[in-house]
Amino acid sequence: MSQLTKRAITESFMKLINQVPFDKITVKDIVEDCGVNRNTFYYHYSDIYALLDEILENETKRVLTENLTESSWRDAILESCSFALKNKKGIYHIYNSLSRRKIDAYLYQVMGRIMYDFVKMQAEGLSVKDEDLHLIADFYKCAFVGLILQWLDSGMKQDPEYIVDKIFSYLEGSTRNMLENAVERNDRK
Structure with missing residues (x-):
């Protein structure tokens, strides 16, 4: 029963966030939409921000567990973009509110995990320090988040699959080269 109630609250919130700005949604709106009382909402969540945190955390886990295999980093990135496109109005309502930081x-978080796993895969057979793996992954994470934020700012008009495929075709071989350079520099020390 508890999971059904949480799902009803989440579904109501997602419905509302795709209709009205985040900062205009109240607990009253959510409970009226899903048919539970305020106490039930507060039993599960301390406030709307906690509900949003859980939704984003669950989406992060879903994307990362469903898509991360050695060859499917691309799919994980595209799945994140797909979630944004499916909930475009809601994403913009959150993005343009005080909750943009979320x-x-x-x-x-998503790009950090995807890029670390991608860089680690590229480092196979090399004795790369973990510090270097993280630094290179952080470089890519920041680049991809920057591209995604630019995509959001431009109204999500470009096809994310086109962008991701093009960027990774540009990067082909460069990640391995960076890792080899890291090993070489560490060997010289």
Whole structure:
């Protein structure tokens, strides 16, 4: 029963966020839409921000667990973009509110994990320090989050699949080269 109630609250919130700005949604709006009382809402969430945190955390887990295999980093990035496109109005309502930091944090968390796993895969067979793996992954994470934020700012008009494929075609071989340079510099020390 508890999971059904949480799902009803989440679905109502997602419906509302795709209709009205985040800072205009109240707990009263959510509970009226899903048919639970305020106490039930507060039993599960301390406030609307906690509900949003859980939604983004669950989406992060879903994207990362469903898509991260050695060859599907691309799919994980595209899945994040797909979530944004499916909830375009809601994403903009959050993005243009005081909760923009939550979208930023979500993007950095997802891209951080995807890029670390991608860089680690590229480092196979090399004795790269973990510090270097993280630095290179952070470089890519920041680049991709910057591109995604630019995509959001431009109204999500470009096809994310086109952008991702093009960027990774440009990067082909460069990640391995960066890793080899890191090993070489560490060997010289």
